[in-house]
Amino acid sequence: MSEEHAVPAARLRTRGLHLAYGDASIIEDMNLCFPDAQVTAIVGPNGCGKSTLLAGLARLHAPRGGAVLLDGKDIHRLPTREVARRVALLPQDTQAPEGMTVSELIRFGRQPHQGWLRQWSDEDRDIVAHALAVADLQQLAQRSLDSMSGGQRQRAWIAMAIAQQTPLLLLDEPTSALDLGHQLEVFELIRRQAHTGTTVIMVVHDLASACRFADNLVAMHAGRVIAQGPPDRIITPELIRELYGVECTLLADPVTGTPILAGVRRA
Amino acid sequence: MTNAGSTRAGLGVTFCGAGIALAIVCLASLLIGAGNTGADLALATLLGQSSNEEARFVVYELRLPRMLMGLAAGAALGVAGALLQAVTRNPLAEPGLLGVSAGSGLAVAIAIALGSSATTLRISVAQLGALAGCLCVLAAARTRGVGSDPIRLVLAGAAFSGLLFALTSLLLLLDQRTADEIRFWLVGSIAGRSMDQVTAILPSMALAAVLILLVIRSLAALALGERTAVGLGHRPELVRLTVVVAVALLVGATTAVAGPIAFIGLVVPFAARALAGSDIRRALWLCLPLGPLTVIGADILSRVVVQPSELPLGVLTAMLGAPVLVAVVRANRLPSL
Structure with missing residues (x-):
């Protein structure tokens, strides 16, 4: 290390x-x-x-x-x-009730900041709007989650975590x-x-x-x-063999320069 | 899909509409009956324009407590059904179907068999029975394979209810005096209840309301899955336990005074979700007018369908509720909660 x-x-x-x-x-x-x-x-x-x-x-x-x-x-x-x-968390097995809209979901992100004395505020509203914007979901705010593509839905969940600030x-x-x-x-x-x-x-x-x-x-x-x-x-290549038990050749991605694996075969 | 009820203003309109319908049904329940006191006479009595003693008795001593009982029982059962469905994430979770009412029924039957008849004792006994039933339901719902499949949970509940009813029947066989008292009560009815019985269940309902308000936000978050709820700072086990106690308080109190009234806890939340969307916070508010609306409406029907006698309310709600259950099960896909 x-x-x-x-x-x-x-x-x-x-x-x-x-x-x-x-x-x-x-x-x-x-x-x-x-x-x-x-x-x-x-x-x-x-x-x-x-x-x-x-x-x-x-x-x-x-x-x-x-x-x-x-x-x-x-x-x-x-x-x-x-x-x-x-700490905000997005688990793997997310599930939302049928018909729940994007903005309804994102509002849940404000829950840790709310309480008996501090109910829904203008600040919460602004933060939800911000999360919608960051996730590029403004147009879909009122759409129900089950009518969206997997990628859009996942962005909505991440927006909820973002709203948690x-x-x-x-x-x-x-x-x-x-x-x-x-x-x-x-x-x-x-x-x-x-x-x-x-x-x-x-x-x-x-x-x-x-x-x-x-x-x-x-x-x-x-x-x-x-x-x-x-x-x-x-x-x-040694680390990859140790991790996955495969041989491979490492190349640099011609566009991003980050490592990519080529010629993967069993060790 | 964005239904009208999912906006704040839309929900307000729906809520007001349900409230107005409830007010009309409440008035009708004071006016309509199986006996000699007709609607015109009852109305005159209500407006203070009649000195008919019999009408006065019928309206204020019979129909008014009955209506109030319907208000309390309807709200309690509707809310209890919605809560149980949220906590088991199962749209078919209904106190009557899952053995919560049966548990409370058995507890009351045992208490009656042991010589009890005081109303207040019966309420706490019924609540203990309901709590035991609820905990069994929760355990079943957390069992792998059962909780994830709404129909399996109902099957498990049916088996459990069957067992409890068998035990109750056994008690009936053992003791003739008990049998008569229990058999009358087991049908489920809000007729012939006194004002005392109505007021006796109010403390339980108030306590349940406080418990619900304490965990309602967390309960809504649980609909997003257990892990997400923890991530949002909630404590799922504590929430579930609190909800189960609230359900037991509500179902136990209602069952103690009105007997087991089936399907209200299924039909009412079903309608509330259809109107308000799946957020439990909105659905619960809507259960408050819809529950009594259903119970009192069914109670009025029970008075008029076989005049001059009456059909027991429990029989009527079962006849209305069973088709709804079949419809939910036969739907292409069970709504997930």
């Missing part, structure tokens, strides 16, 4: 994190930090524990040992509403069910949001997309982080 010496500013980190399902340990003694204002992509083969890690970071999964630290405090000991004001944004495979064009739409939206200083941590299945859209990769295998750092620095 090349970043071992410099300790980057990171509001979210893990300390000796141990995550398990029943008797099965998924992640053990993980010490990881997610640099502020960067897009971090967690990559690795199926079953490597990347979604479990994200669930742990999002306090969906209580650790067996160790802790996830948000601003230095154990995320599981912080009031969940307070966490929701700092948190410094951190967690996304679990935000493009998993989308075709190429819609994937691009969603990743570009995520990049736009990162430009405003939001720290993004996402699980990404497709390594090429991760290399292109992330500043920082966390490569996981069998519950361990085997490499972490900027994609062009850490991605090597």
Whole structure:
């Protein structure tokens, strides 16, 4: 790990994190930090524990040992509403009631900031309008989610997370069910949001997309982080063999310059 | 699809319309009856222009408590149905279908068999029974394969209700005195209830209302999935438990005084969602006028269809509700919540 010496500013980190399902340990003694204002992509083969890690970071999964630290405090000991004001989450299995419109969905993002004494305000309205604009959904605000394309729907969900106005944004495979064009739409939206200083941590299945859209990769295998750092620095044929058990040749994308995999074959 | 009810103003219009319809039905329930007191005489009595003692008794001592009972029971059952459907994410979750009413019925039957008859005791007993029923429903709904399939949950509920009704029947066989009292009550009716019984259930309804207001925002967020709700800072387990207690308070109180009235908790939220969209916050508001509207409307029908006698309300709501259930199940695709 090349970043071992410099300790980057990171509001979210893990300390000796141990995550398990029943008797099965998924992640053990993980010490990881997610640099502020960067897009971090967690990559690795199926079953490597990347979604479990994200669930742990999002306090969906209580650790067996160790802790996830948000601003230095154990995320599981912080009031969940307070966490929701700092960390927004887009899970993989999103579901919305039939007929719910885009703007209705996005309004939910304001919930962590509302309470008995602070109901719906003008500020909330402006923030929802802003989220609609960022996700380029103004024209579709009153459309129902089930009448839209997968990419539009996913942008609406991300807009909800944006309306939450948190410094951190967690996304679990935000493009998993989308075709190429819609994937691009969603990743570009995520990049736009990162430009405003939001720290993004996402699980990404497709390594090429991760290399292109992330500043920082966390490569996981069998519950361990085997490499972490900027994609062009850490991605090597050896790492890919270790991760996926395949041989490949690395090329630079002629347009973006980011690594792409060619000639993939079984090791 | 953006229906009229999904805007704030649209909902206001729908709500007012339902309120006006409810006011008309309430008035009609004071005027129309199976007995000798006709609508004209009842109206004169209401306006204070008649000194007929019998009419006075019929309108103020029989029909008025009955109407108020219908208001309370309708609101309680409609809201309870909508809540149960939101918390199980199942459009078919209805207190009567899932064994919540049956649980409360069995509890009351046991209490009667043990010699109880005080109204207030019965309410808390019925609420405990309803709570037990609710927790069973929740456990079933959280079971893999059952919760994700609305029809399976209803099947599980039907089996559970069947078991509870069998136990209740067993009690009926054991004790003749109990049998007569329970059989009358088991049909479900808002007729012949006293003002005392109406006021006896109000504290429970108020408590349930407070509980609902405490978690309504979180409950709405749960419709976006458990993980999303956690991400928004809610606590799903706590929300579900609170809702279940509120449902038990409502269904238990209603069942204790009116017996099990089936299908109100299915039909009313179904209509409310159709009019207001699927956000539970709007649907619940609309259940408040729609529930009593349905119960009182059905109660009026029950007085006139077989004049001069009356059809029990529970029988009538089942006859009206069963086709709605079939319609929901036969729809191309069950609406997801």
